Amino acid sequence: MVETEITFDLPVDPDRVADFATAVGEDNPVFFDADAARTQGFPGPLAPPTFTVTQIFQVPRDERERRLGANLDYARVLHGEQEFIYERLPIAGETLQGTMRIAKDFTKEGKRGGSMRFVTYESRFTDPEGDLVLTANYTLIETAKDVG
Amino acid sequence: MSEPSNVTLDAITPGMDLGEAVFGPLTRENFVAYANASGDDNPIHQDEEYARASGAPTVFAMGMLNAGYLAHAVSDWFGGPQNIKRYKVRFTNRVWPGDEVVCTGKVVSIGSGVIKVTVEARRRGKGPEGLGLDEEQTAIVGEADIVL
Numbered sequence: 001m002v003e004t005e006i007t008f009d010l011p012v013d014p015d016r017v018a019d020f021a022t023a024v025g026e027d028n029p030v031f032f033d034a035d036a037a038r039t040q041g042f043p044g045p046l047a048p049p050t051f052t053v054t055q056i057f058q059v060p061r062d063e064r065e066r067r068l069g070a071n072l073d074y075a076r077v078l079h080g081e082q083e084f085i086y087e088r089l090p091i092a093g094e095t096l097q098g099t100m101r102i103a104k105d106f107t108k109e110g111k112r113g114g115s116m117r118f119v120t121y122e123s124r125f126t127d128p129e130g131d132l133v134l135t136a137n138y139t140l141i142e143t144a145k146d147v148g
Numbered sequence: 149m150s151e152p153s154n155v156t157l158d159a160i161t162p163g164m165d166l167g168e169a170v171f172g173p174l175t176r177e178n179f180v181a182y183a184n185a186s187g188d189d190n191p192i193h194q195d196e197e198y199a200r201a202s203g204a205p206t207v208f209a210m211g212m213l214n215a216g217y218l219a220h221a222v223s224d225w226f227g228g229p230q231n232i233k234r235y236k237v238r239f240t241n242r243v244w245p246g247d248e249v250v251c252t253g254k255v256v257s258i259g260s261g262v263i264k265v266t267v268e269a270r271r272r273g274k275g276p277e278g279l280g281l282d283e284e285q286t287a288i289v290g291e292a293d294i295v296l
Binding site: 016019020022023024025026028030031040042046048049050053054055056057075078079080081082083084085086088089 | 152178181184185187211215228229230233235237239
């Protein structure tokens with residue numbers, strides 16, 4: 001049975017934050033060093049702006065597809081757009097709660113025939129107090145079967 | 149790689165260019181490191197045979213890796229990642245092993261303390277043999293809202 005939303009925990013593990021920051025070429029100590037982060041007024045190291053993509057560890061693609069039921073053919077799917085809207089950045093050491101749903105699902109006719117389907121997964125992340133931390137919009141594009 | 153600048157709002161003017169931040173040349177190891185850090189284990193980014201069977205000439209970077217570099221650049225231009233309040237990207241071309249990712253941006257407007265910028269990441273390199281790619285192509289177009 002298809003569900004309207006999936007809730008999951010997103011641990012903002014300090015080692016995972018450091019690995020992620022390193023992978024995008026960061027050496028700003030605010031991502032790595034608790035003392036440096038505190039000096040700048042944060043309770044701990046910050047997670048990089050795109051860190052919550054690690055939600056795929058918590059809800060793998062197949063599970064997301066099965067539970068939300070977008071019925072996408074991944075042989076024809078591209079990552080089209082990504083958006084993050086921040087109240088603040090996640091802090092290493094905390095665990096956020098994510099709630100993911102399909103926010104948009106529409107089809108556009110292409111100029112050269114063949115339609116494209118746009119599916120946007122919205123994930124809202126809240127902290128243990130229930131306050132919103134950030135919203136991530138992940139938009140996939142499914143290209144037409146017969147595009148030559 | 150770089151240090152966040154100590155920019156202040158009165159130093160920002162509409163139309164201002166934000167400079168250029170260059171990452172890479174990217175290696176297959178960068179893709180593996182990002183896969184491990186992000187959880188994006190799609191083999192099309194790591195497995196040559198799988199990539200070719202999928203119709204790509206070789207493996208290519210995850211869009212979110214390039215978006216991570218671009219977010220890194222925006223963080224540094226505006227005094228740190230905590231100043232980014234919204235970040236949105238659209239993916240327009242793949243980035244290949246050996247490519248550099250060249251990040252640029254421009255201030256669009258300033259209003260009510262919010263700086264709106266457009267950003268771009270270009271791939272720069274020869275690209276896979278036989279594709280005949282232009283030396284530079286836009287890989288990401290995006291926008292960000294900044295509050296200092």
